[in-house]
Amino acid sequence: MNLSGDIIIIEDDQEDRDILQELLEEVIENNNYDNKIVLIADSTKVMEYLRAAKESPFLIISDINMPKLDGFKLRQQIFEDQDLNDKCIPYVFLTTSGDNVDFMKKAYGLSIQGYFTKPSDFKEYQSLISDIVRYWKVAKIANRVGYPY
Numbered sequence: 001m002n003l004s005g006d007i008i009i010i011e012d013d014q015e016d017r018d019i020l021q022e023l024l025e026e027v028i029e030n031n032n033y034d035n036k037i038v039l040i041a042d043s044t045k046v047m048e049y050l051r052a053a054k055e056s057p058f059l060i061i062s063d064i065n066m067p068k069l070d071g072f073k074l075r076q077q078i079f080e081d082q083d084l085n086d087k088c089i090p091y092v093f094l095t096t097s098g099d100n101v102d103f104m105k106k107a108y109g110l111s112i113q114g115y116f117t118k119p120s121d122f123k124e125y126q127s128l129i130s131d132i133v134r135y136w137k138v139a140k141i142a143n144r145v146g147y148p149y
Contacts (some may be wrong), residue, residue, distance in 0.1 A: 003137060004037045005058035009075065011044055012066040016118070017041065020094075021063070023129040033133070043069040047084075056080055056087045059136050064095045064103060071095075075110045088141045092132060094118055 007024055011017045017039050019027050022039050030111065035058050040046055043066045050057070061079075064071035071093055078091065092114035099105050099117070107115050119125045 002056040002058055004034045005056050006053070007035045008038045008049075008060045009047070009118070010040050010059050010060065010062040010066070010071070012041055012043065015065070019125070020129070023126055024133070026126065027133050030130075031134070031137075033137070034073060043071070043074050046074055047081070050078065050084055050089075051081075057089050058135065060089055060091045061094050062091065063092070064093050064097055064107070072110060073107055075107075075112060076120070077079055079110055090114075090136050090139070090141070092116060118138045133134060 009017060009020050009024070011020060021037055021039060028035055028037070038049070038057075040049060043062075062071045062074065066074075075087070075091055078089075090113045093107050093112055094116050095103070096118050104115050116128060116132070119128055
């Protein structure tokens with residue numbers, strides 16, 4: 001994981017993308033982070049973006065329920081791509097599906113690093129996004145200590 005790499009938001013809903021962008025911009029500014037936010041509305045474009053990226057992204061935050069390619073199938077594709085999987089890019093789901101136990105089991109079966117419900121309260125949403133980013137800024141990841149990504 002590249003601490004200054006892109007934070008990728010995979011979200012098909014424009015309003016949800018706008019909110020996430022606003023929240024992430026605030027977190028980045030308030031903490032003097034140097035990450036760039038990349039918004040991807042069409043989940044079928046993610047693999048192309050990841051393969052073409054010159055540097056490893058910092059974090060992927062993905063919705064689950066998306067047309068064409070849902071978050072589960074996308075995560076499976078990334079997980080099965082050895083080059084991308086070796087980069088140890090944290091992948092978290094941020095969803096409106098709430099406490100759907102079947103979804104959670106399926107998600108963690110795909111080796112995701114987090115499953116979060118989108119809060120309806122704006123302050124809670126701010127806190128959640130801040131906590132997710134801060135966590136990954138200090139987490140120990142294999143490629144930080146041994147891989148040249």
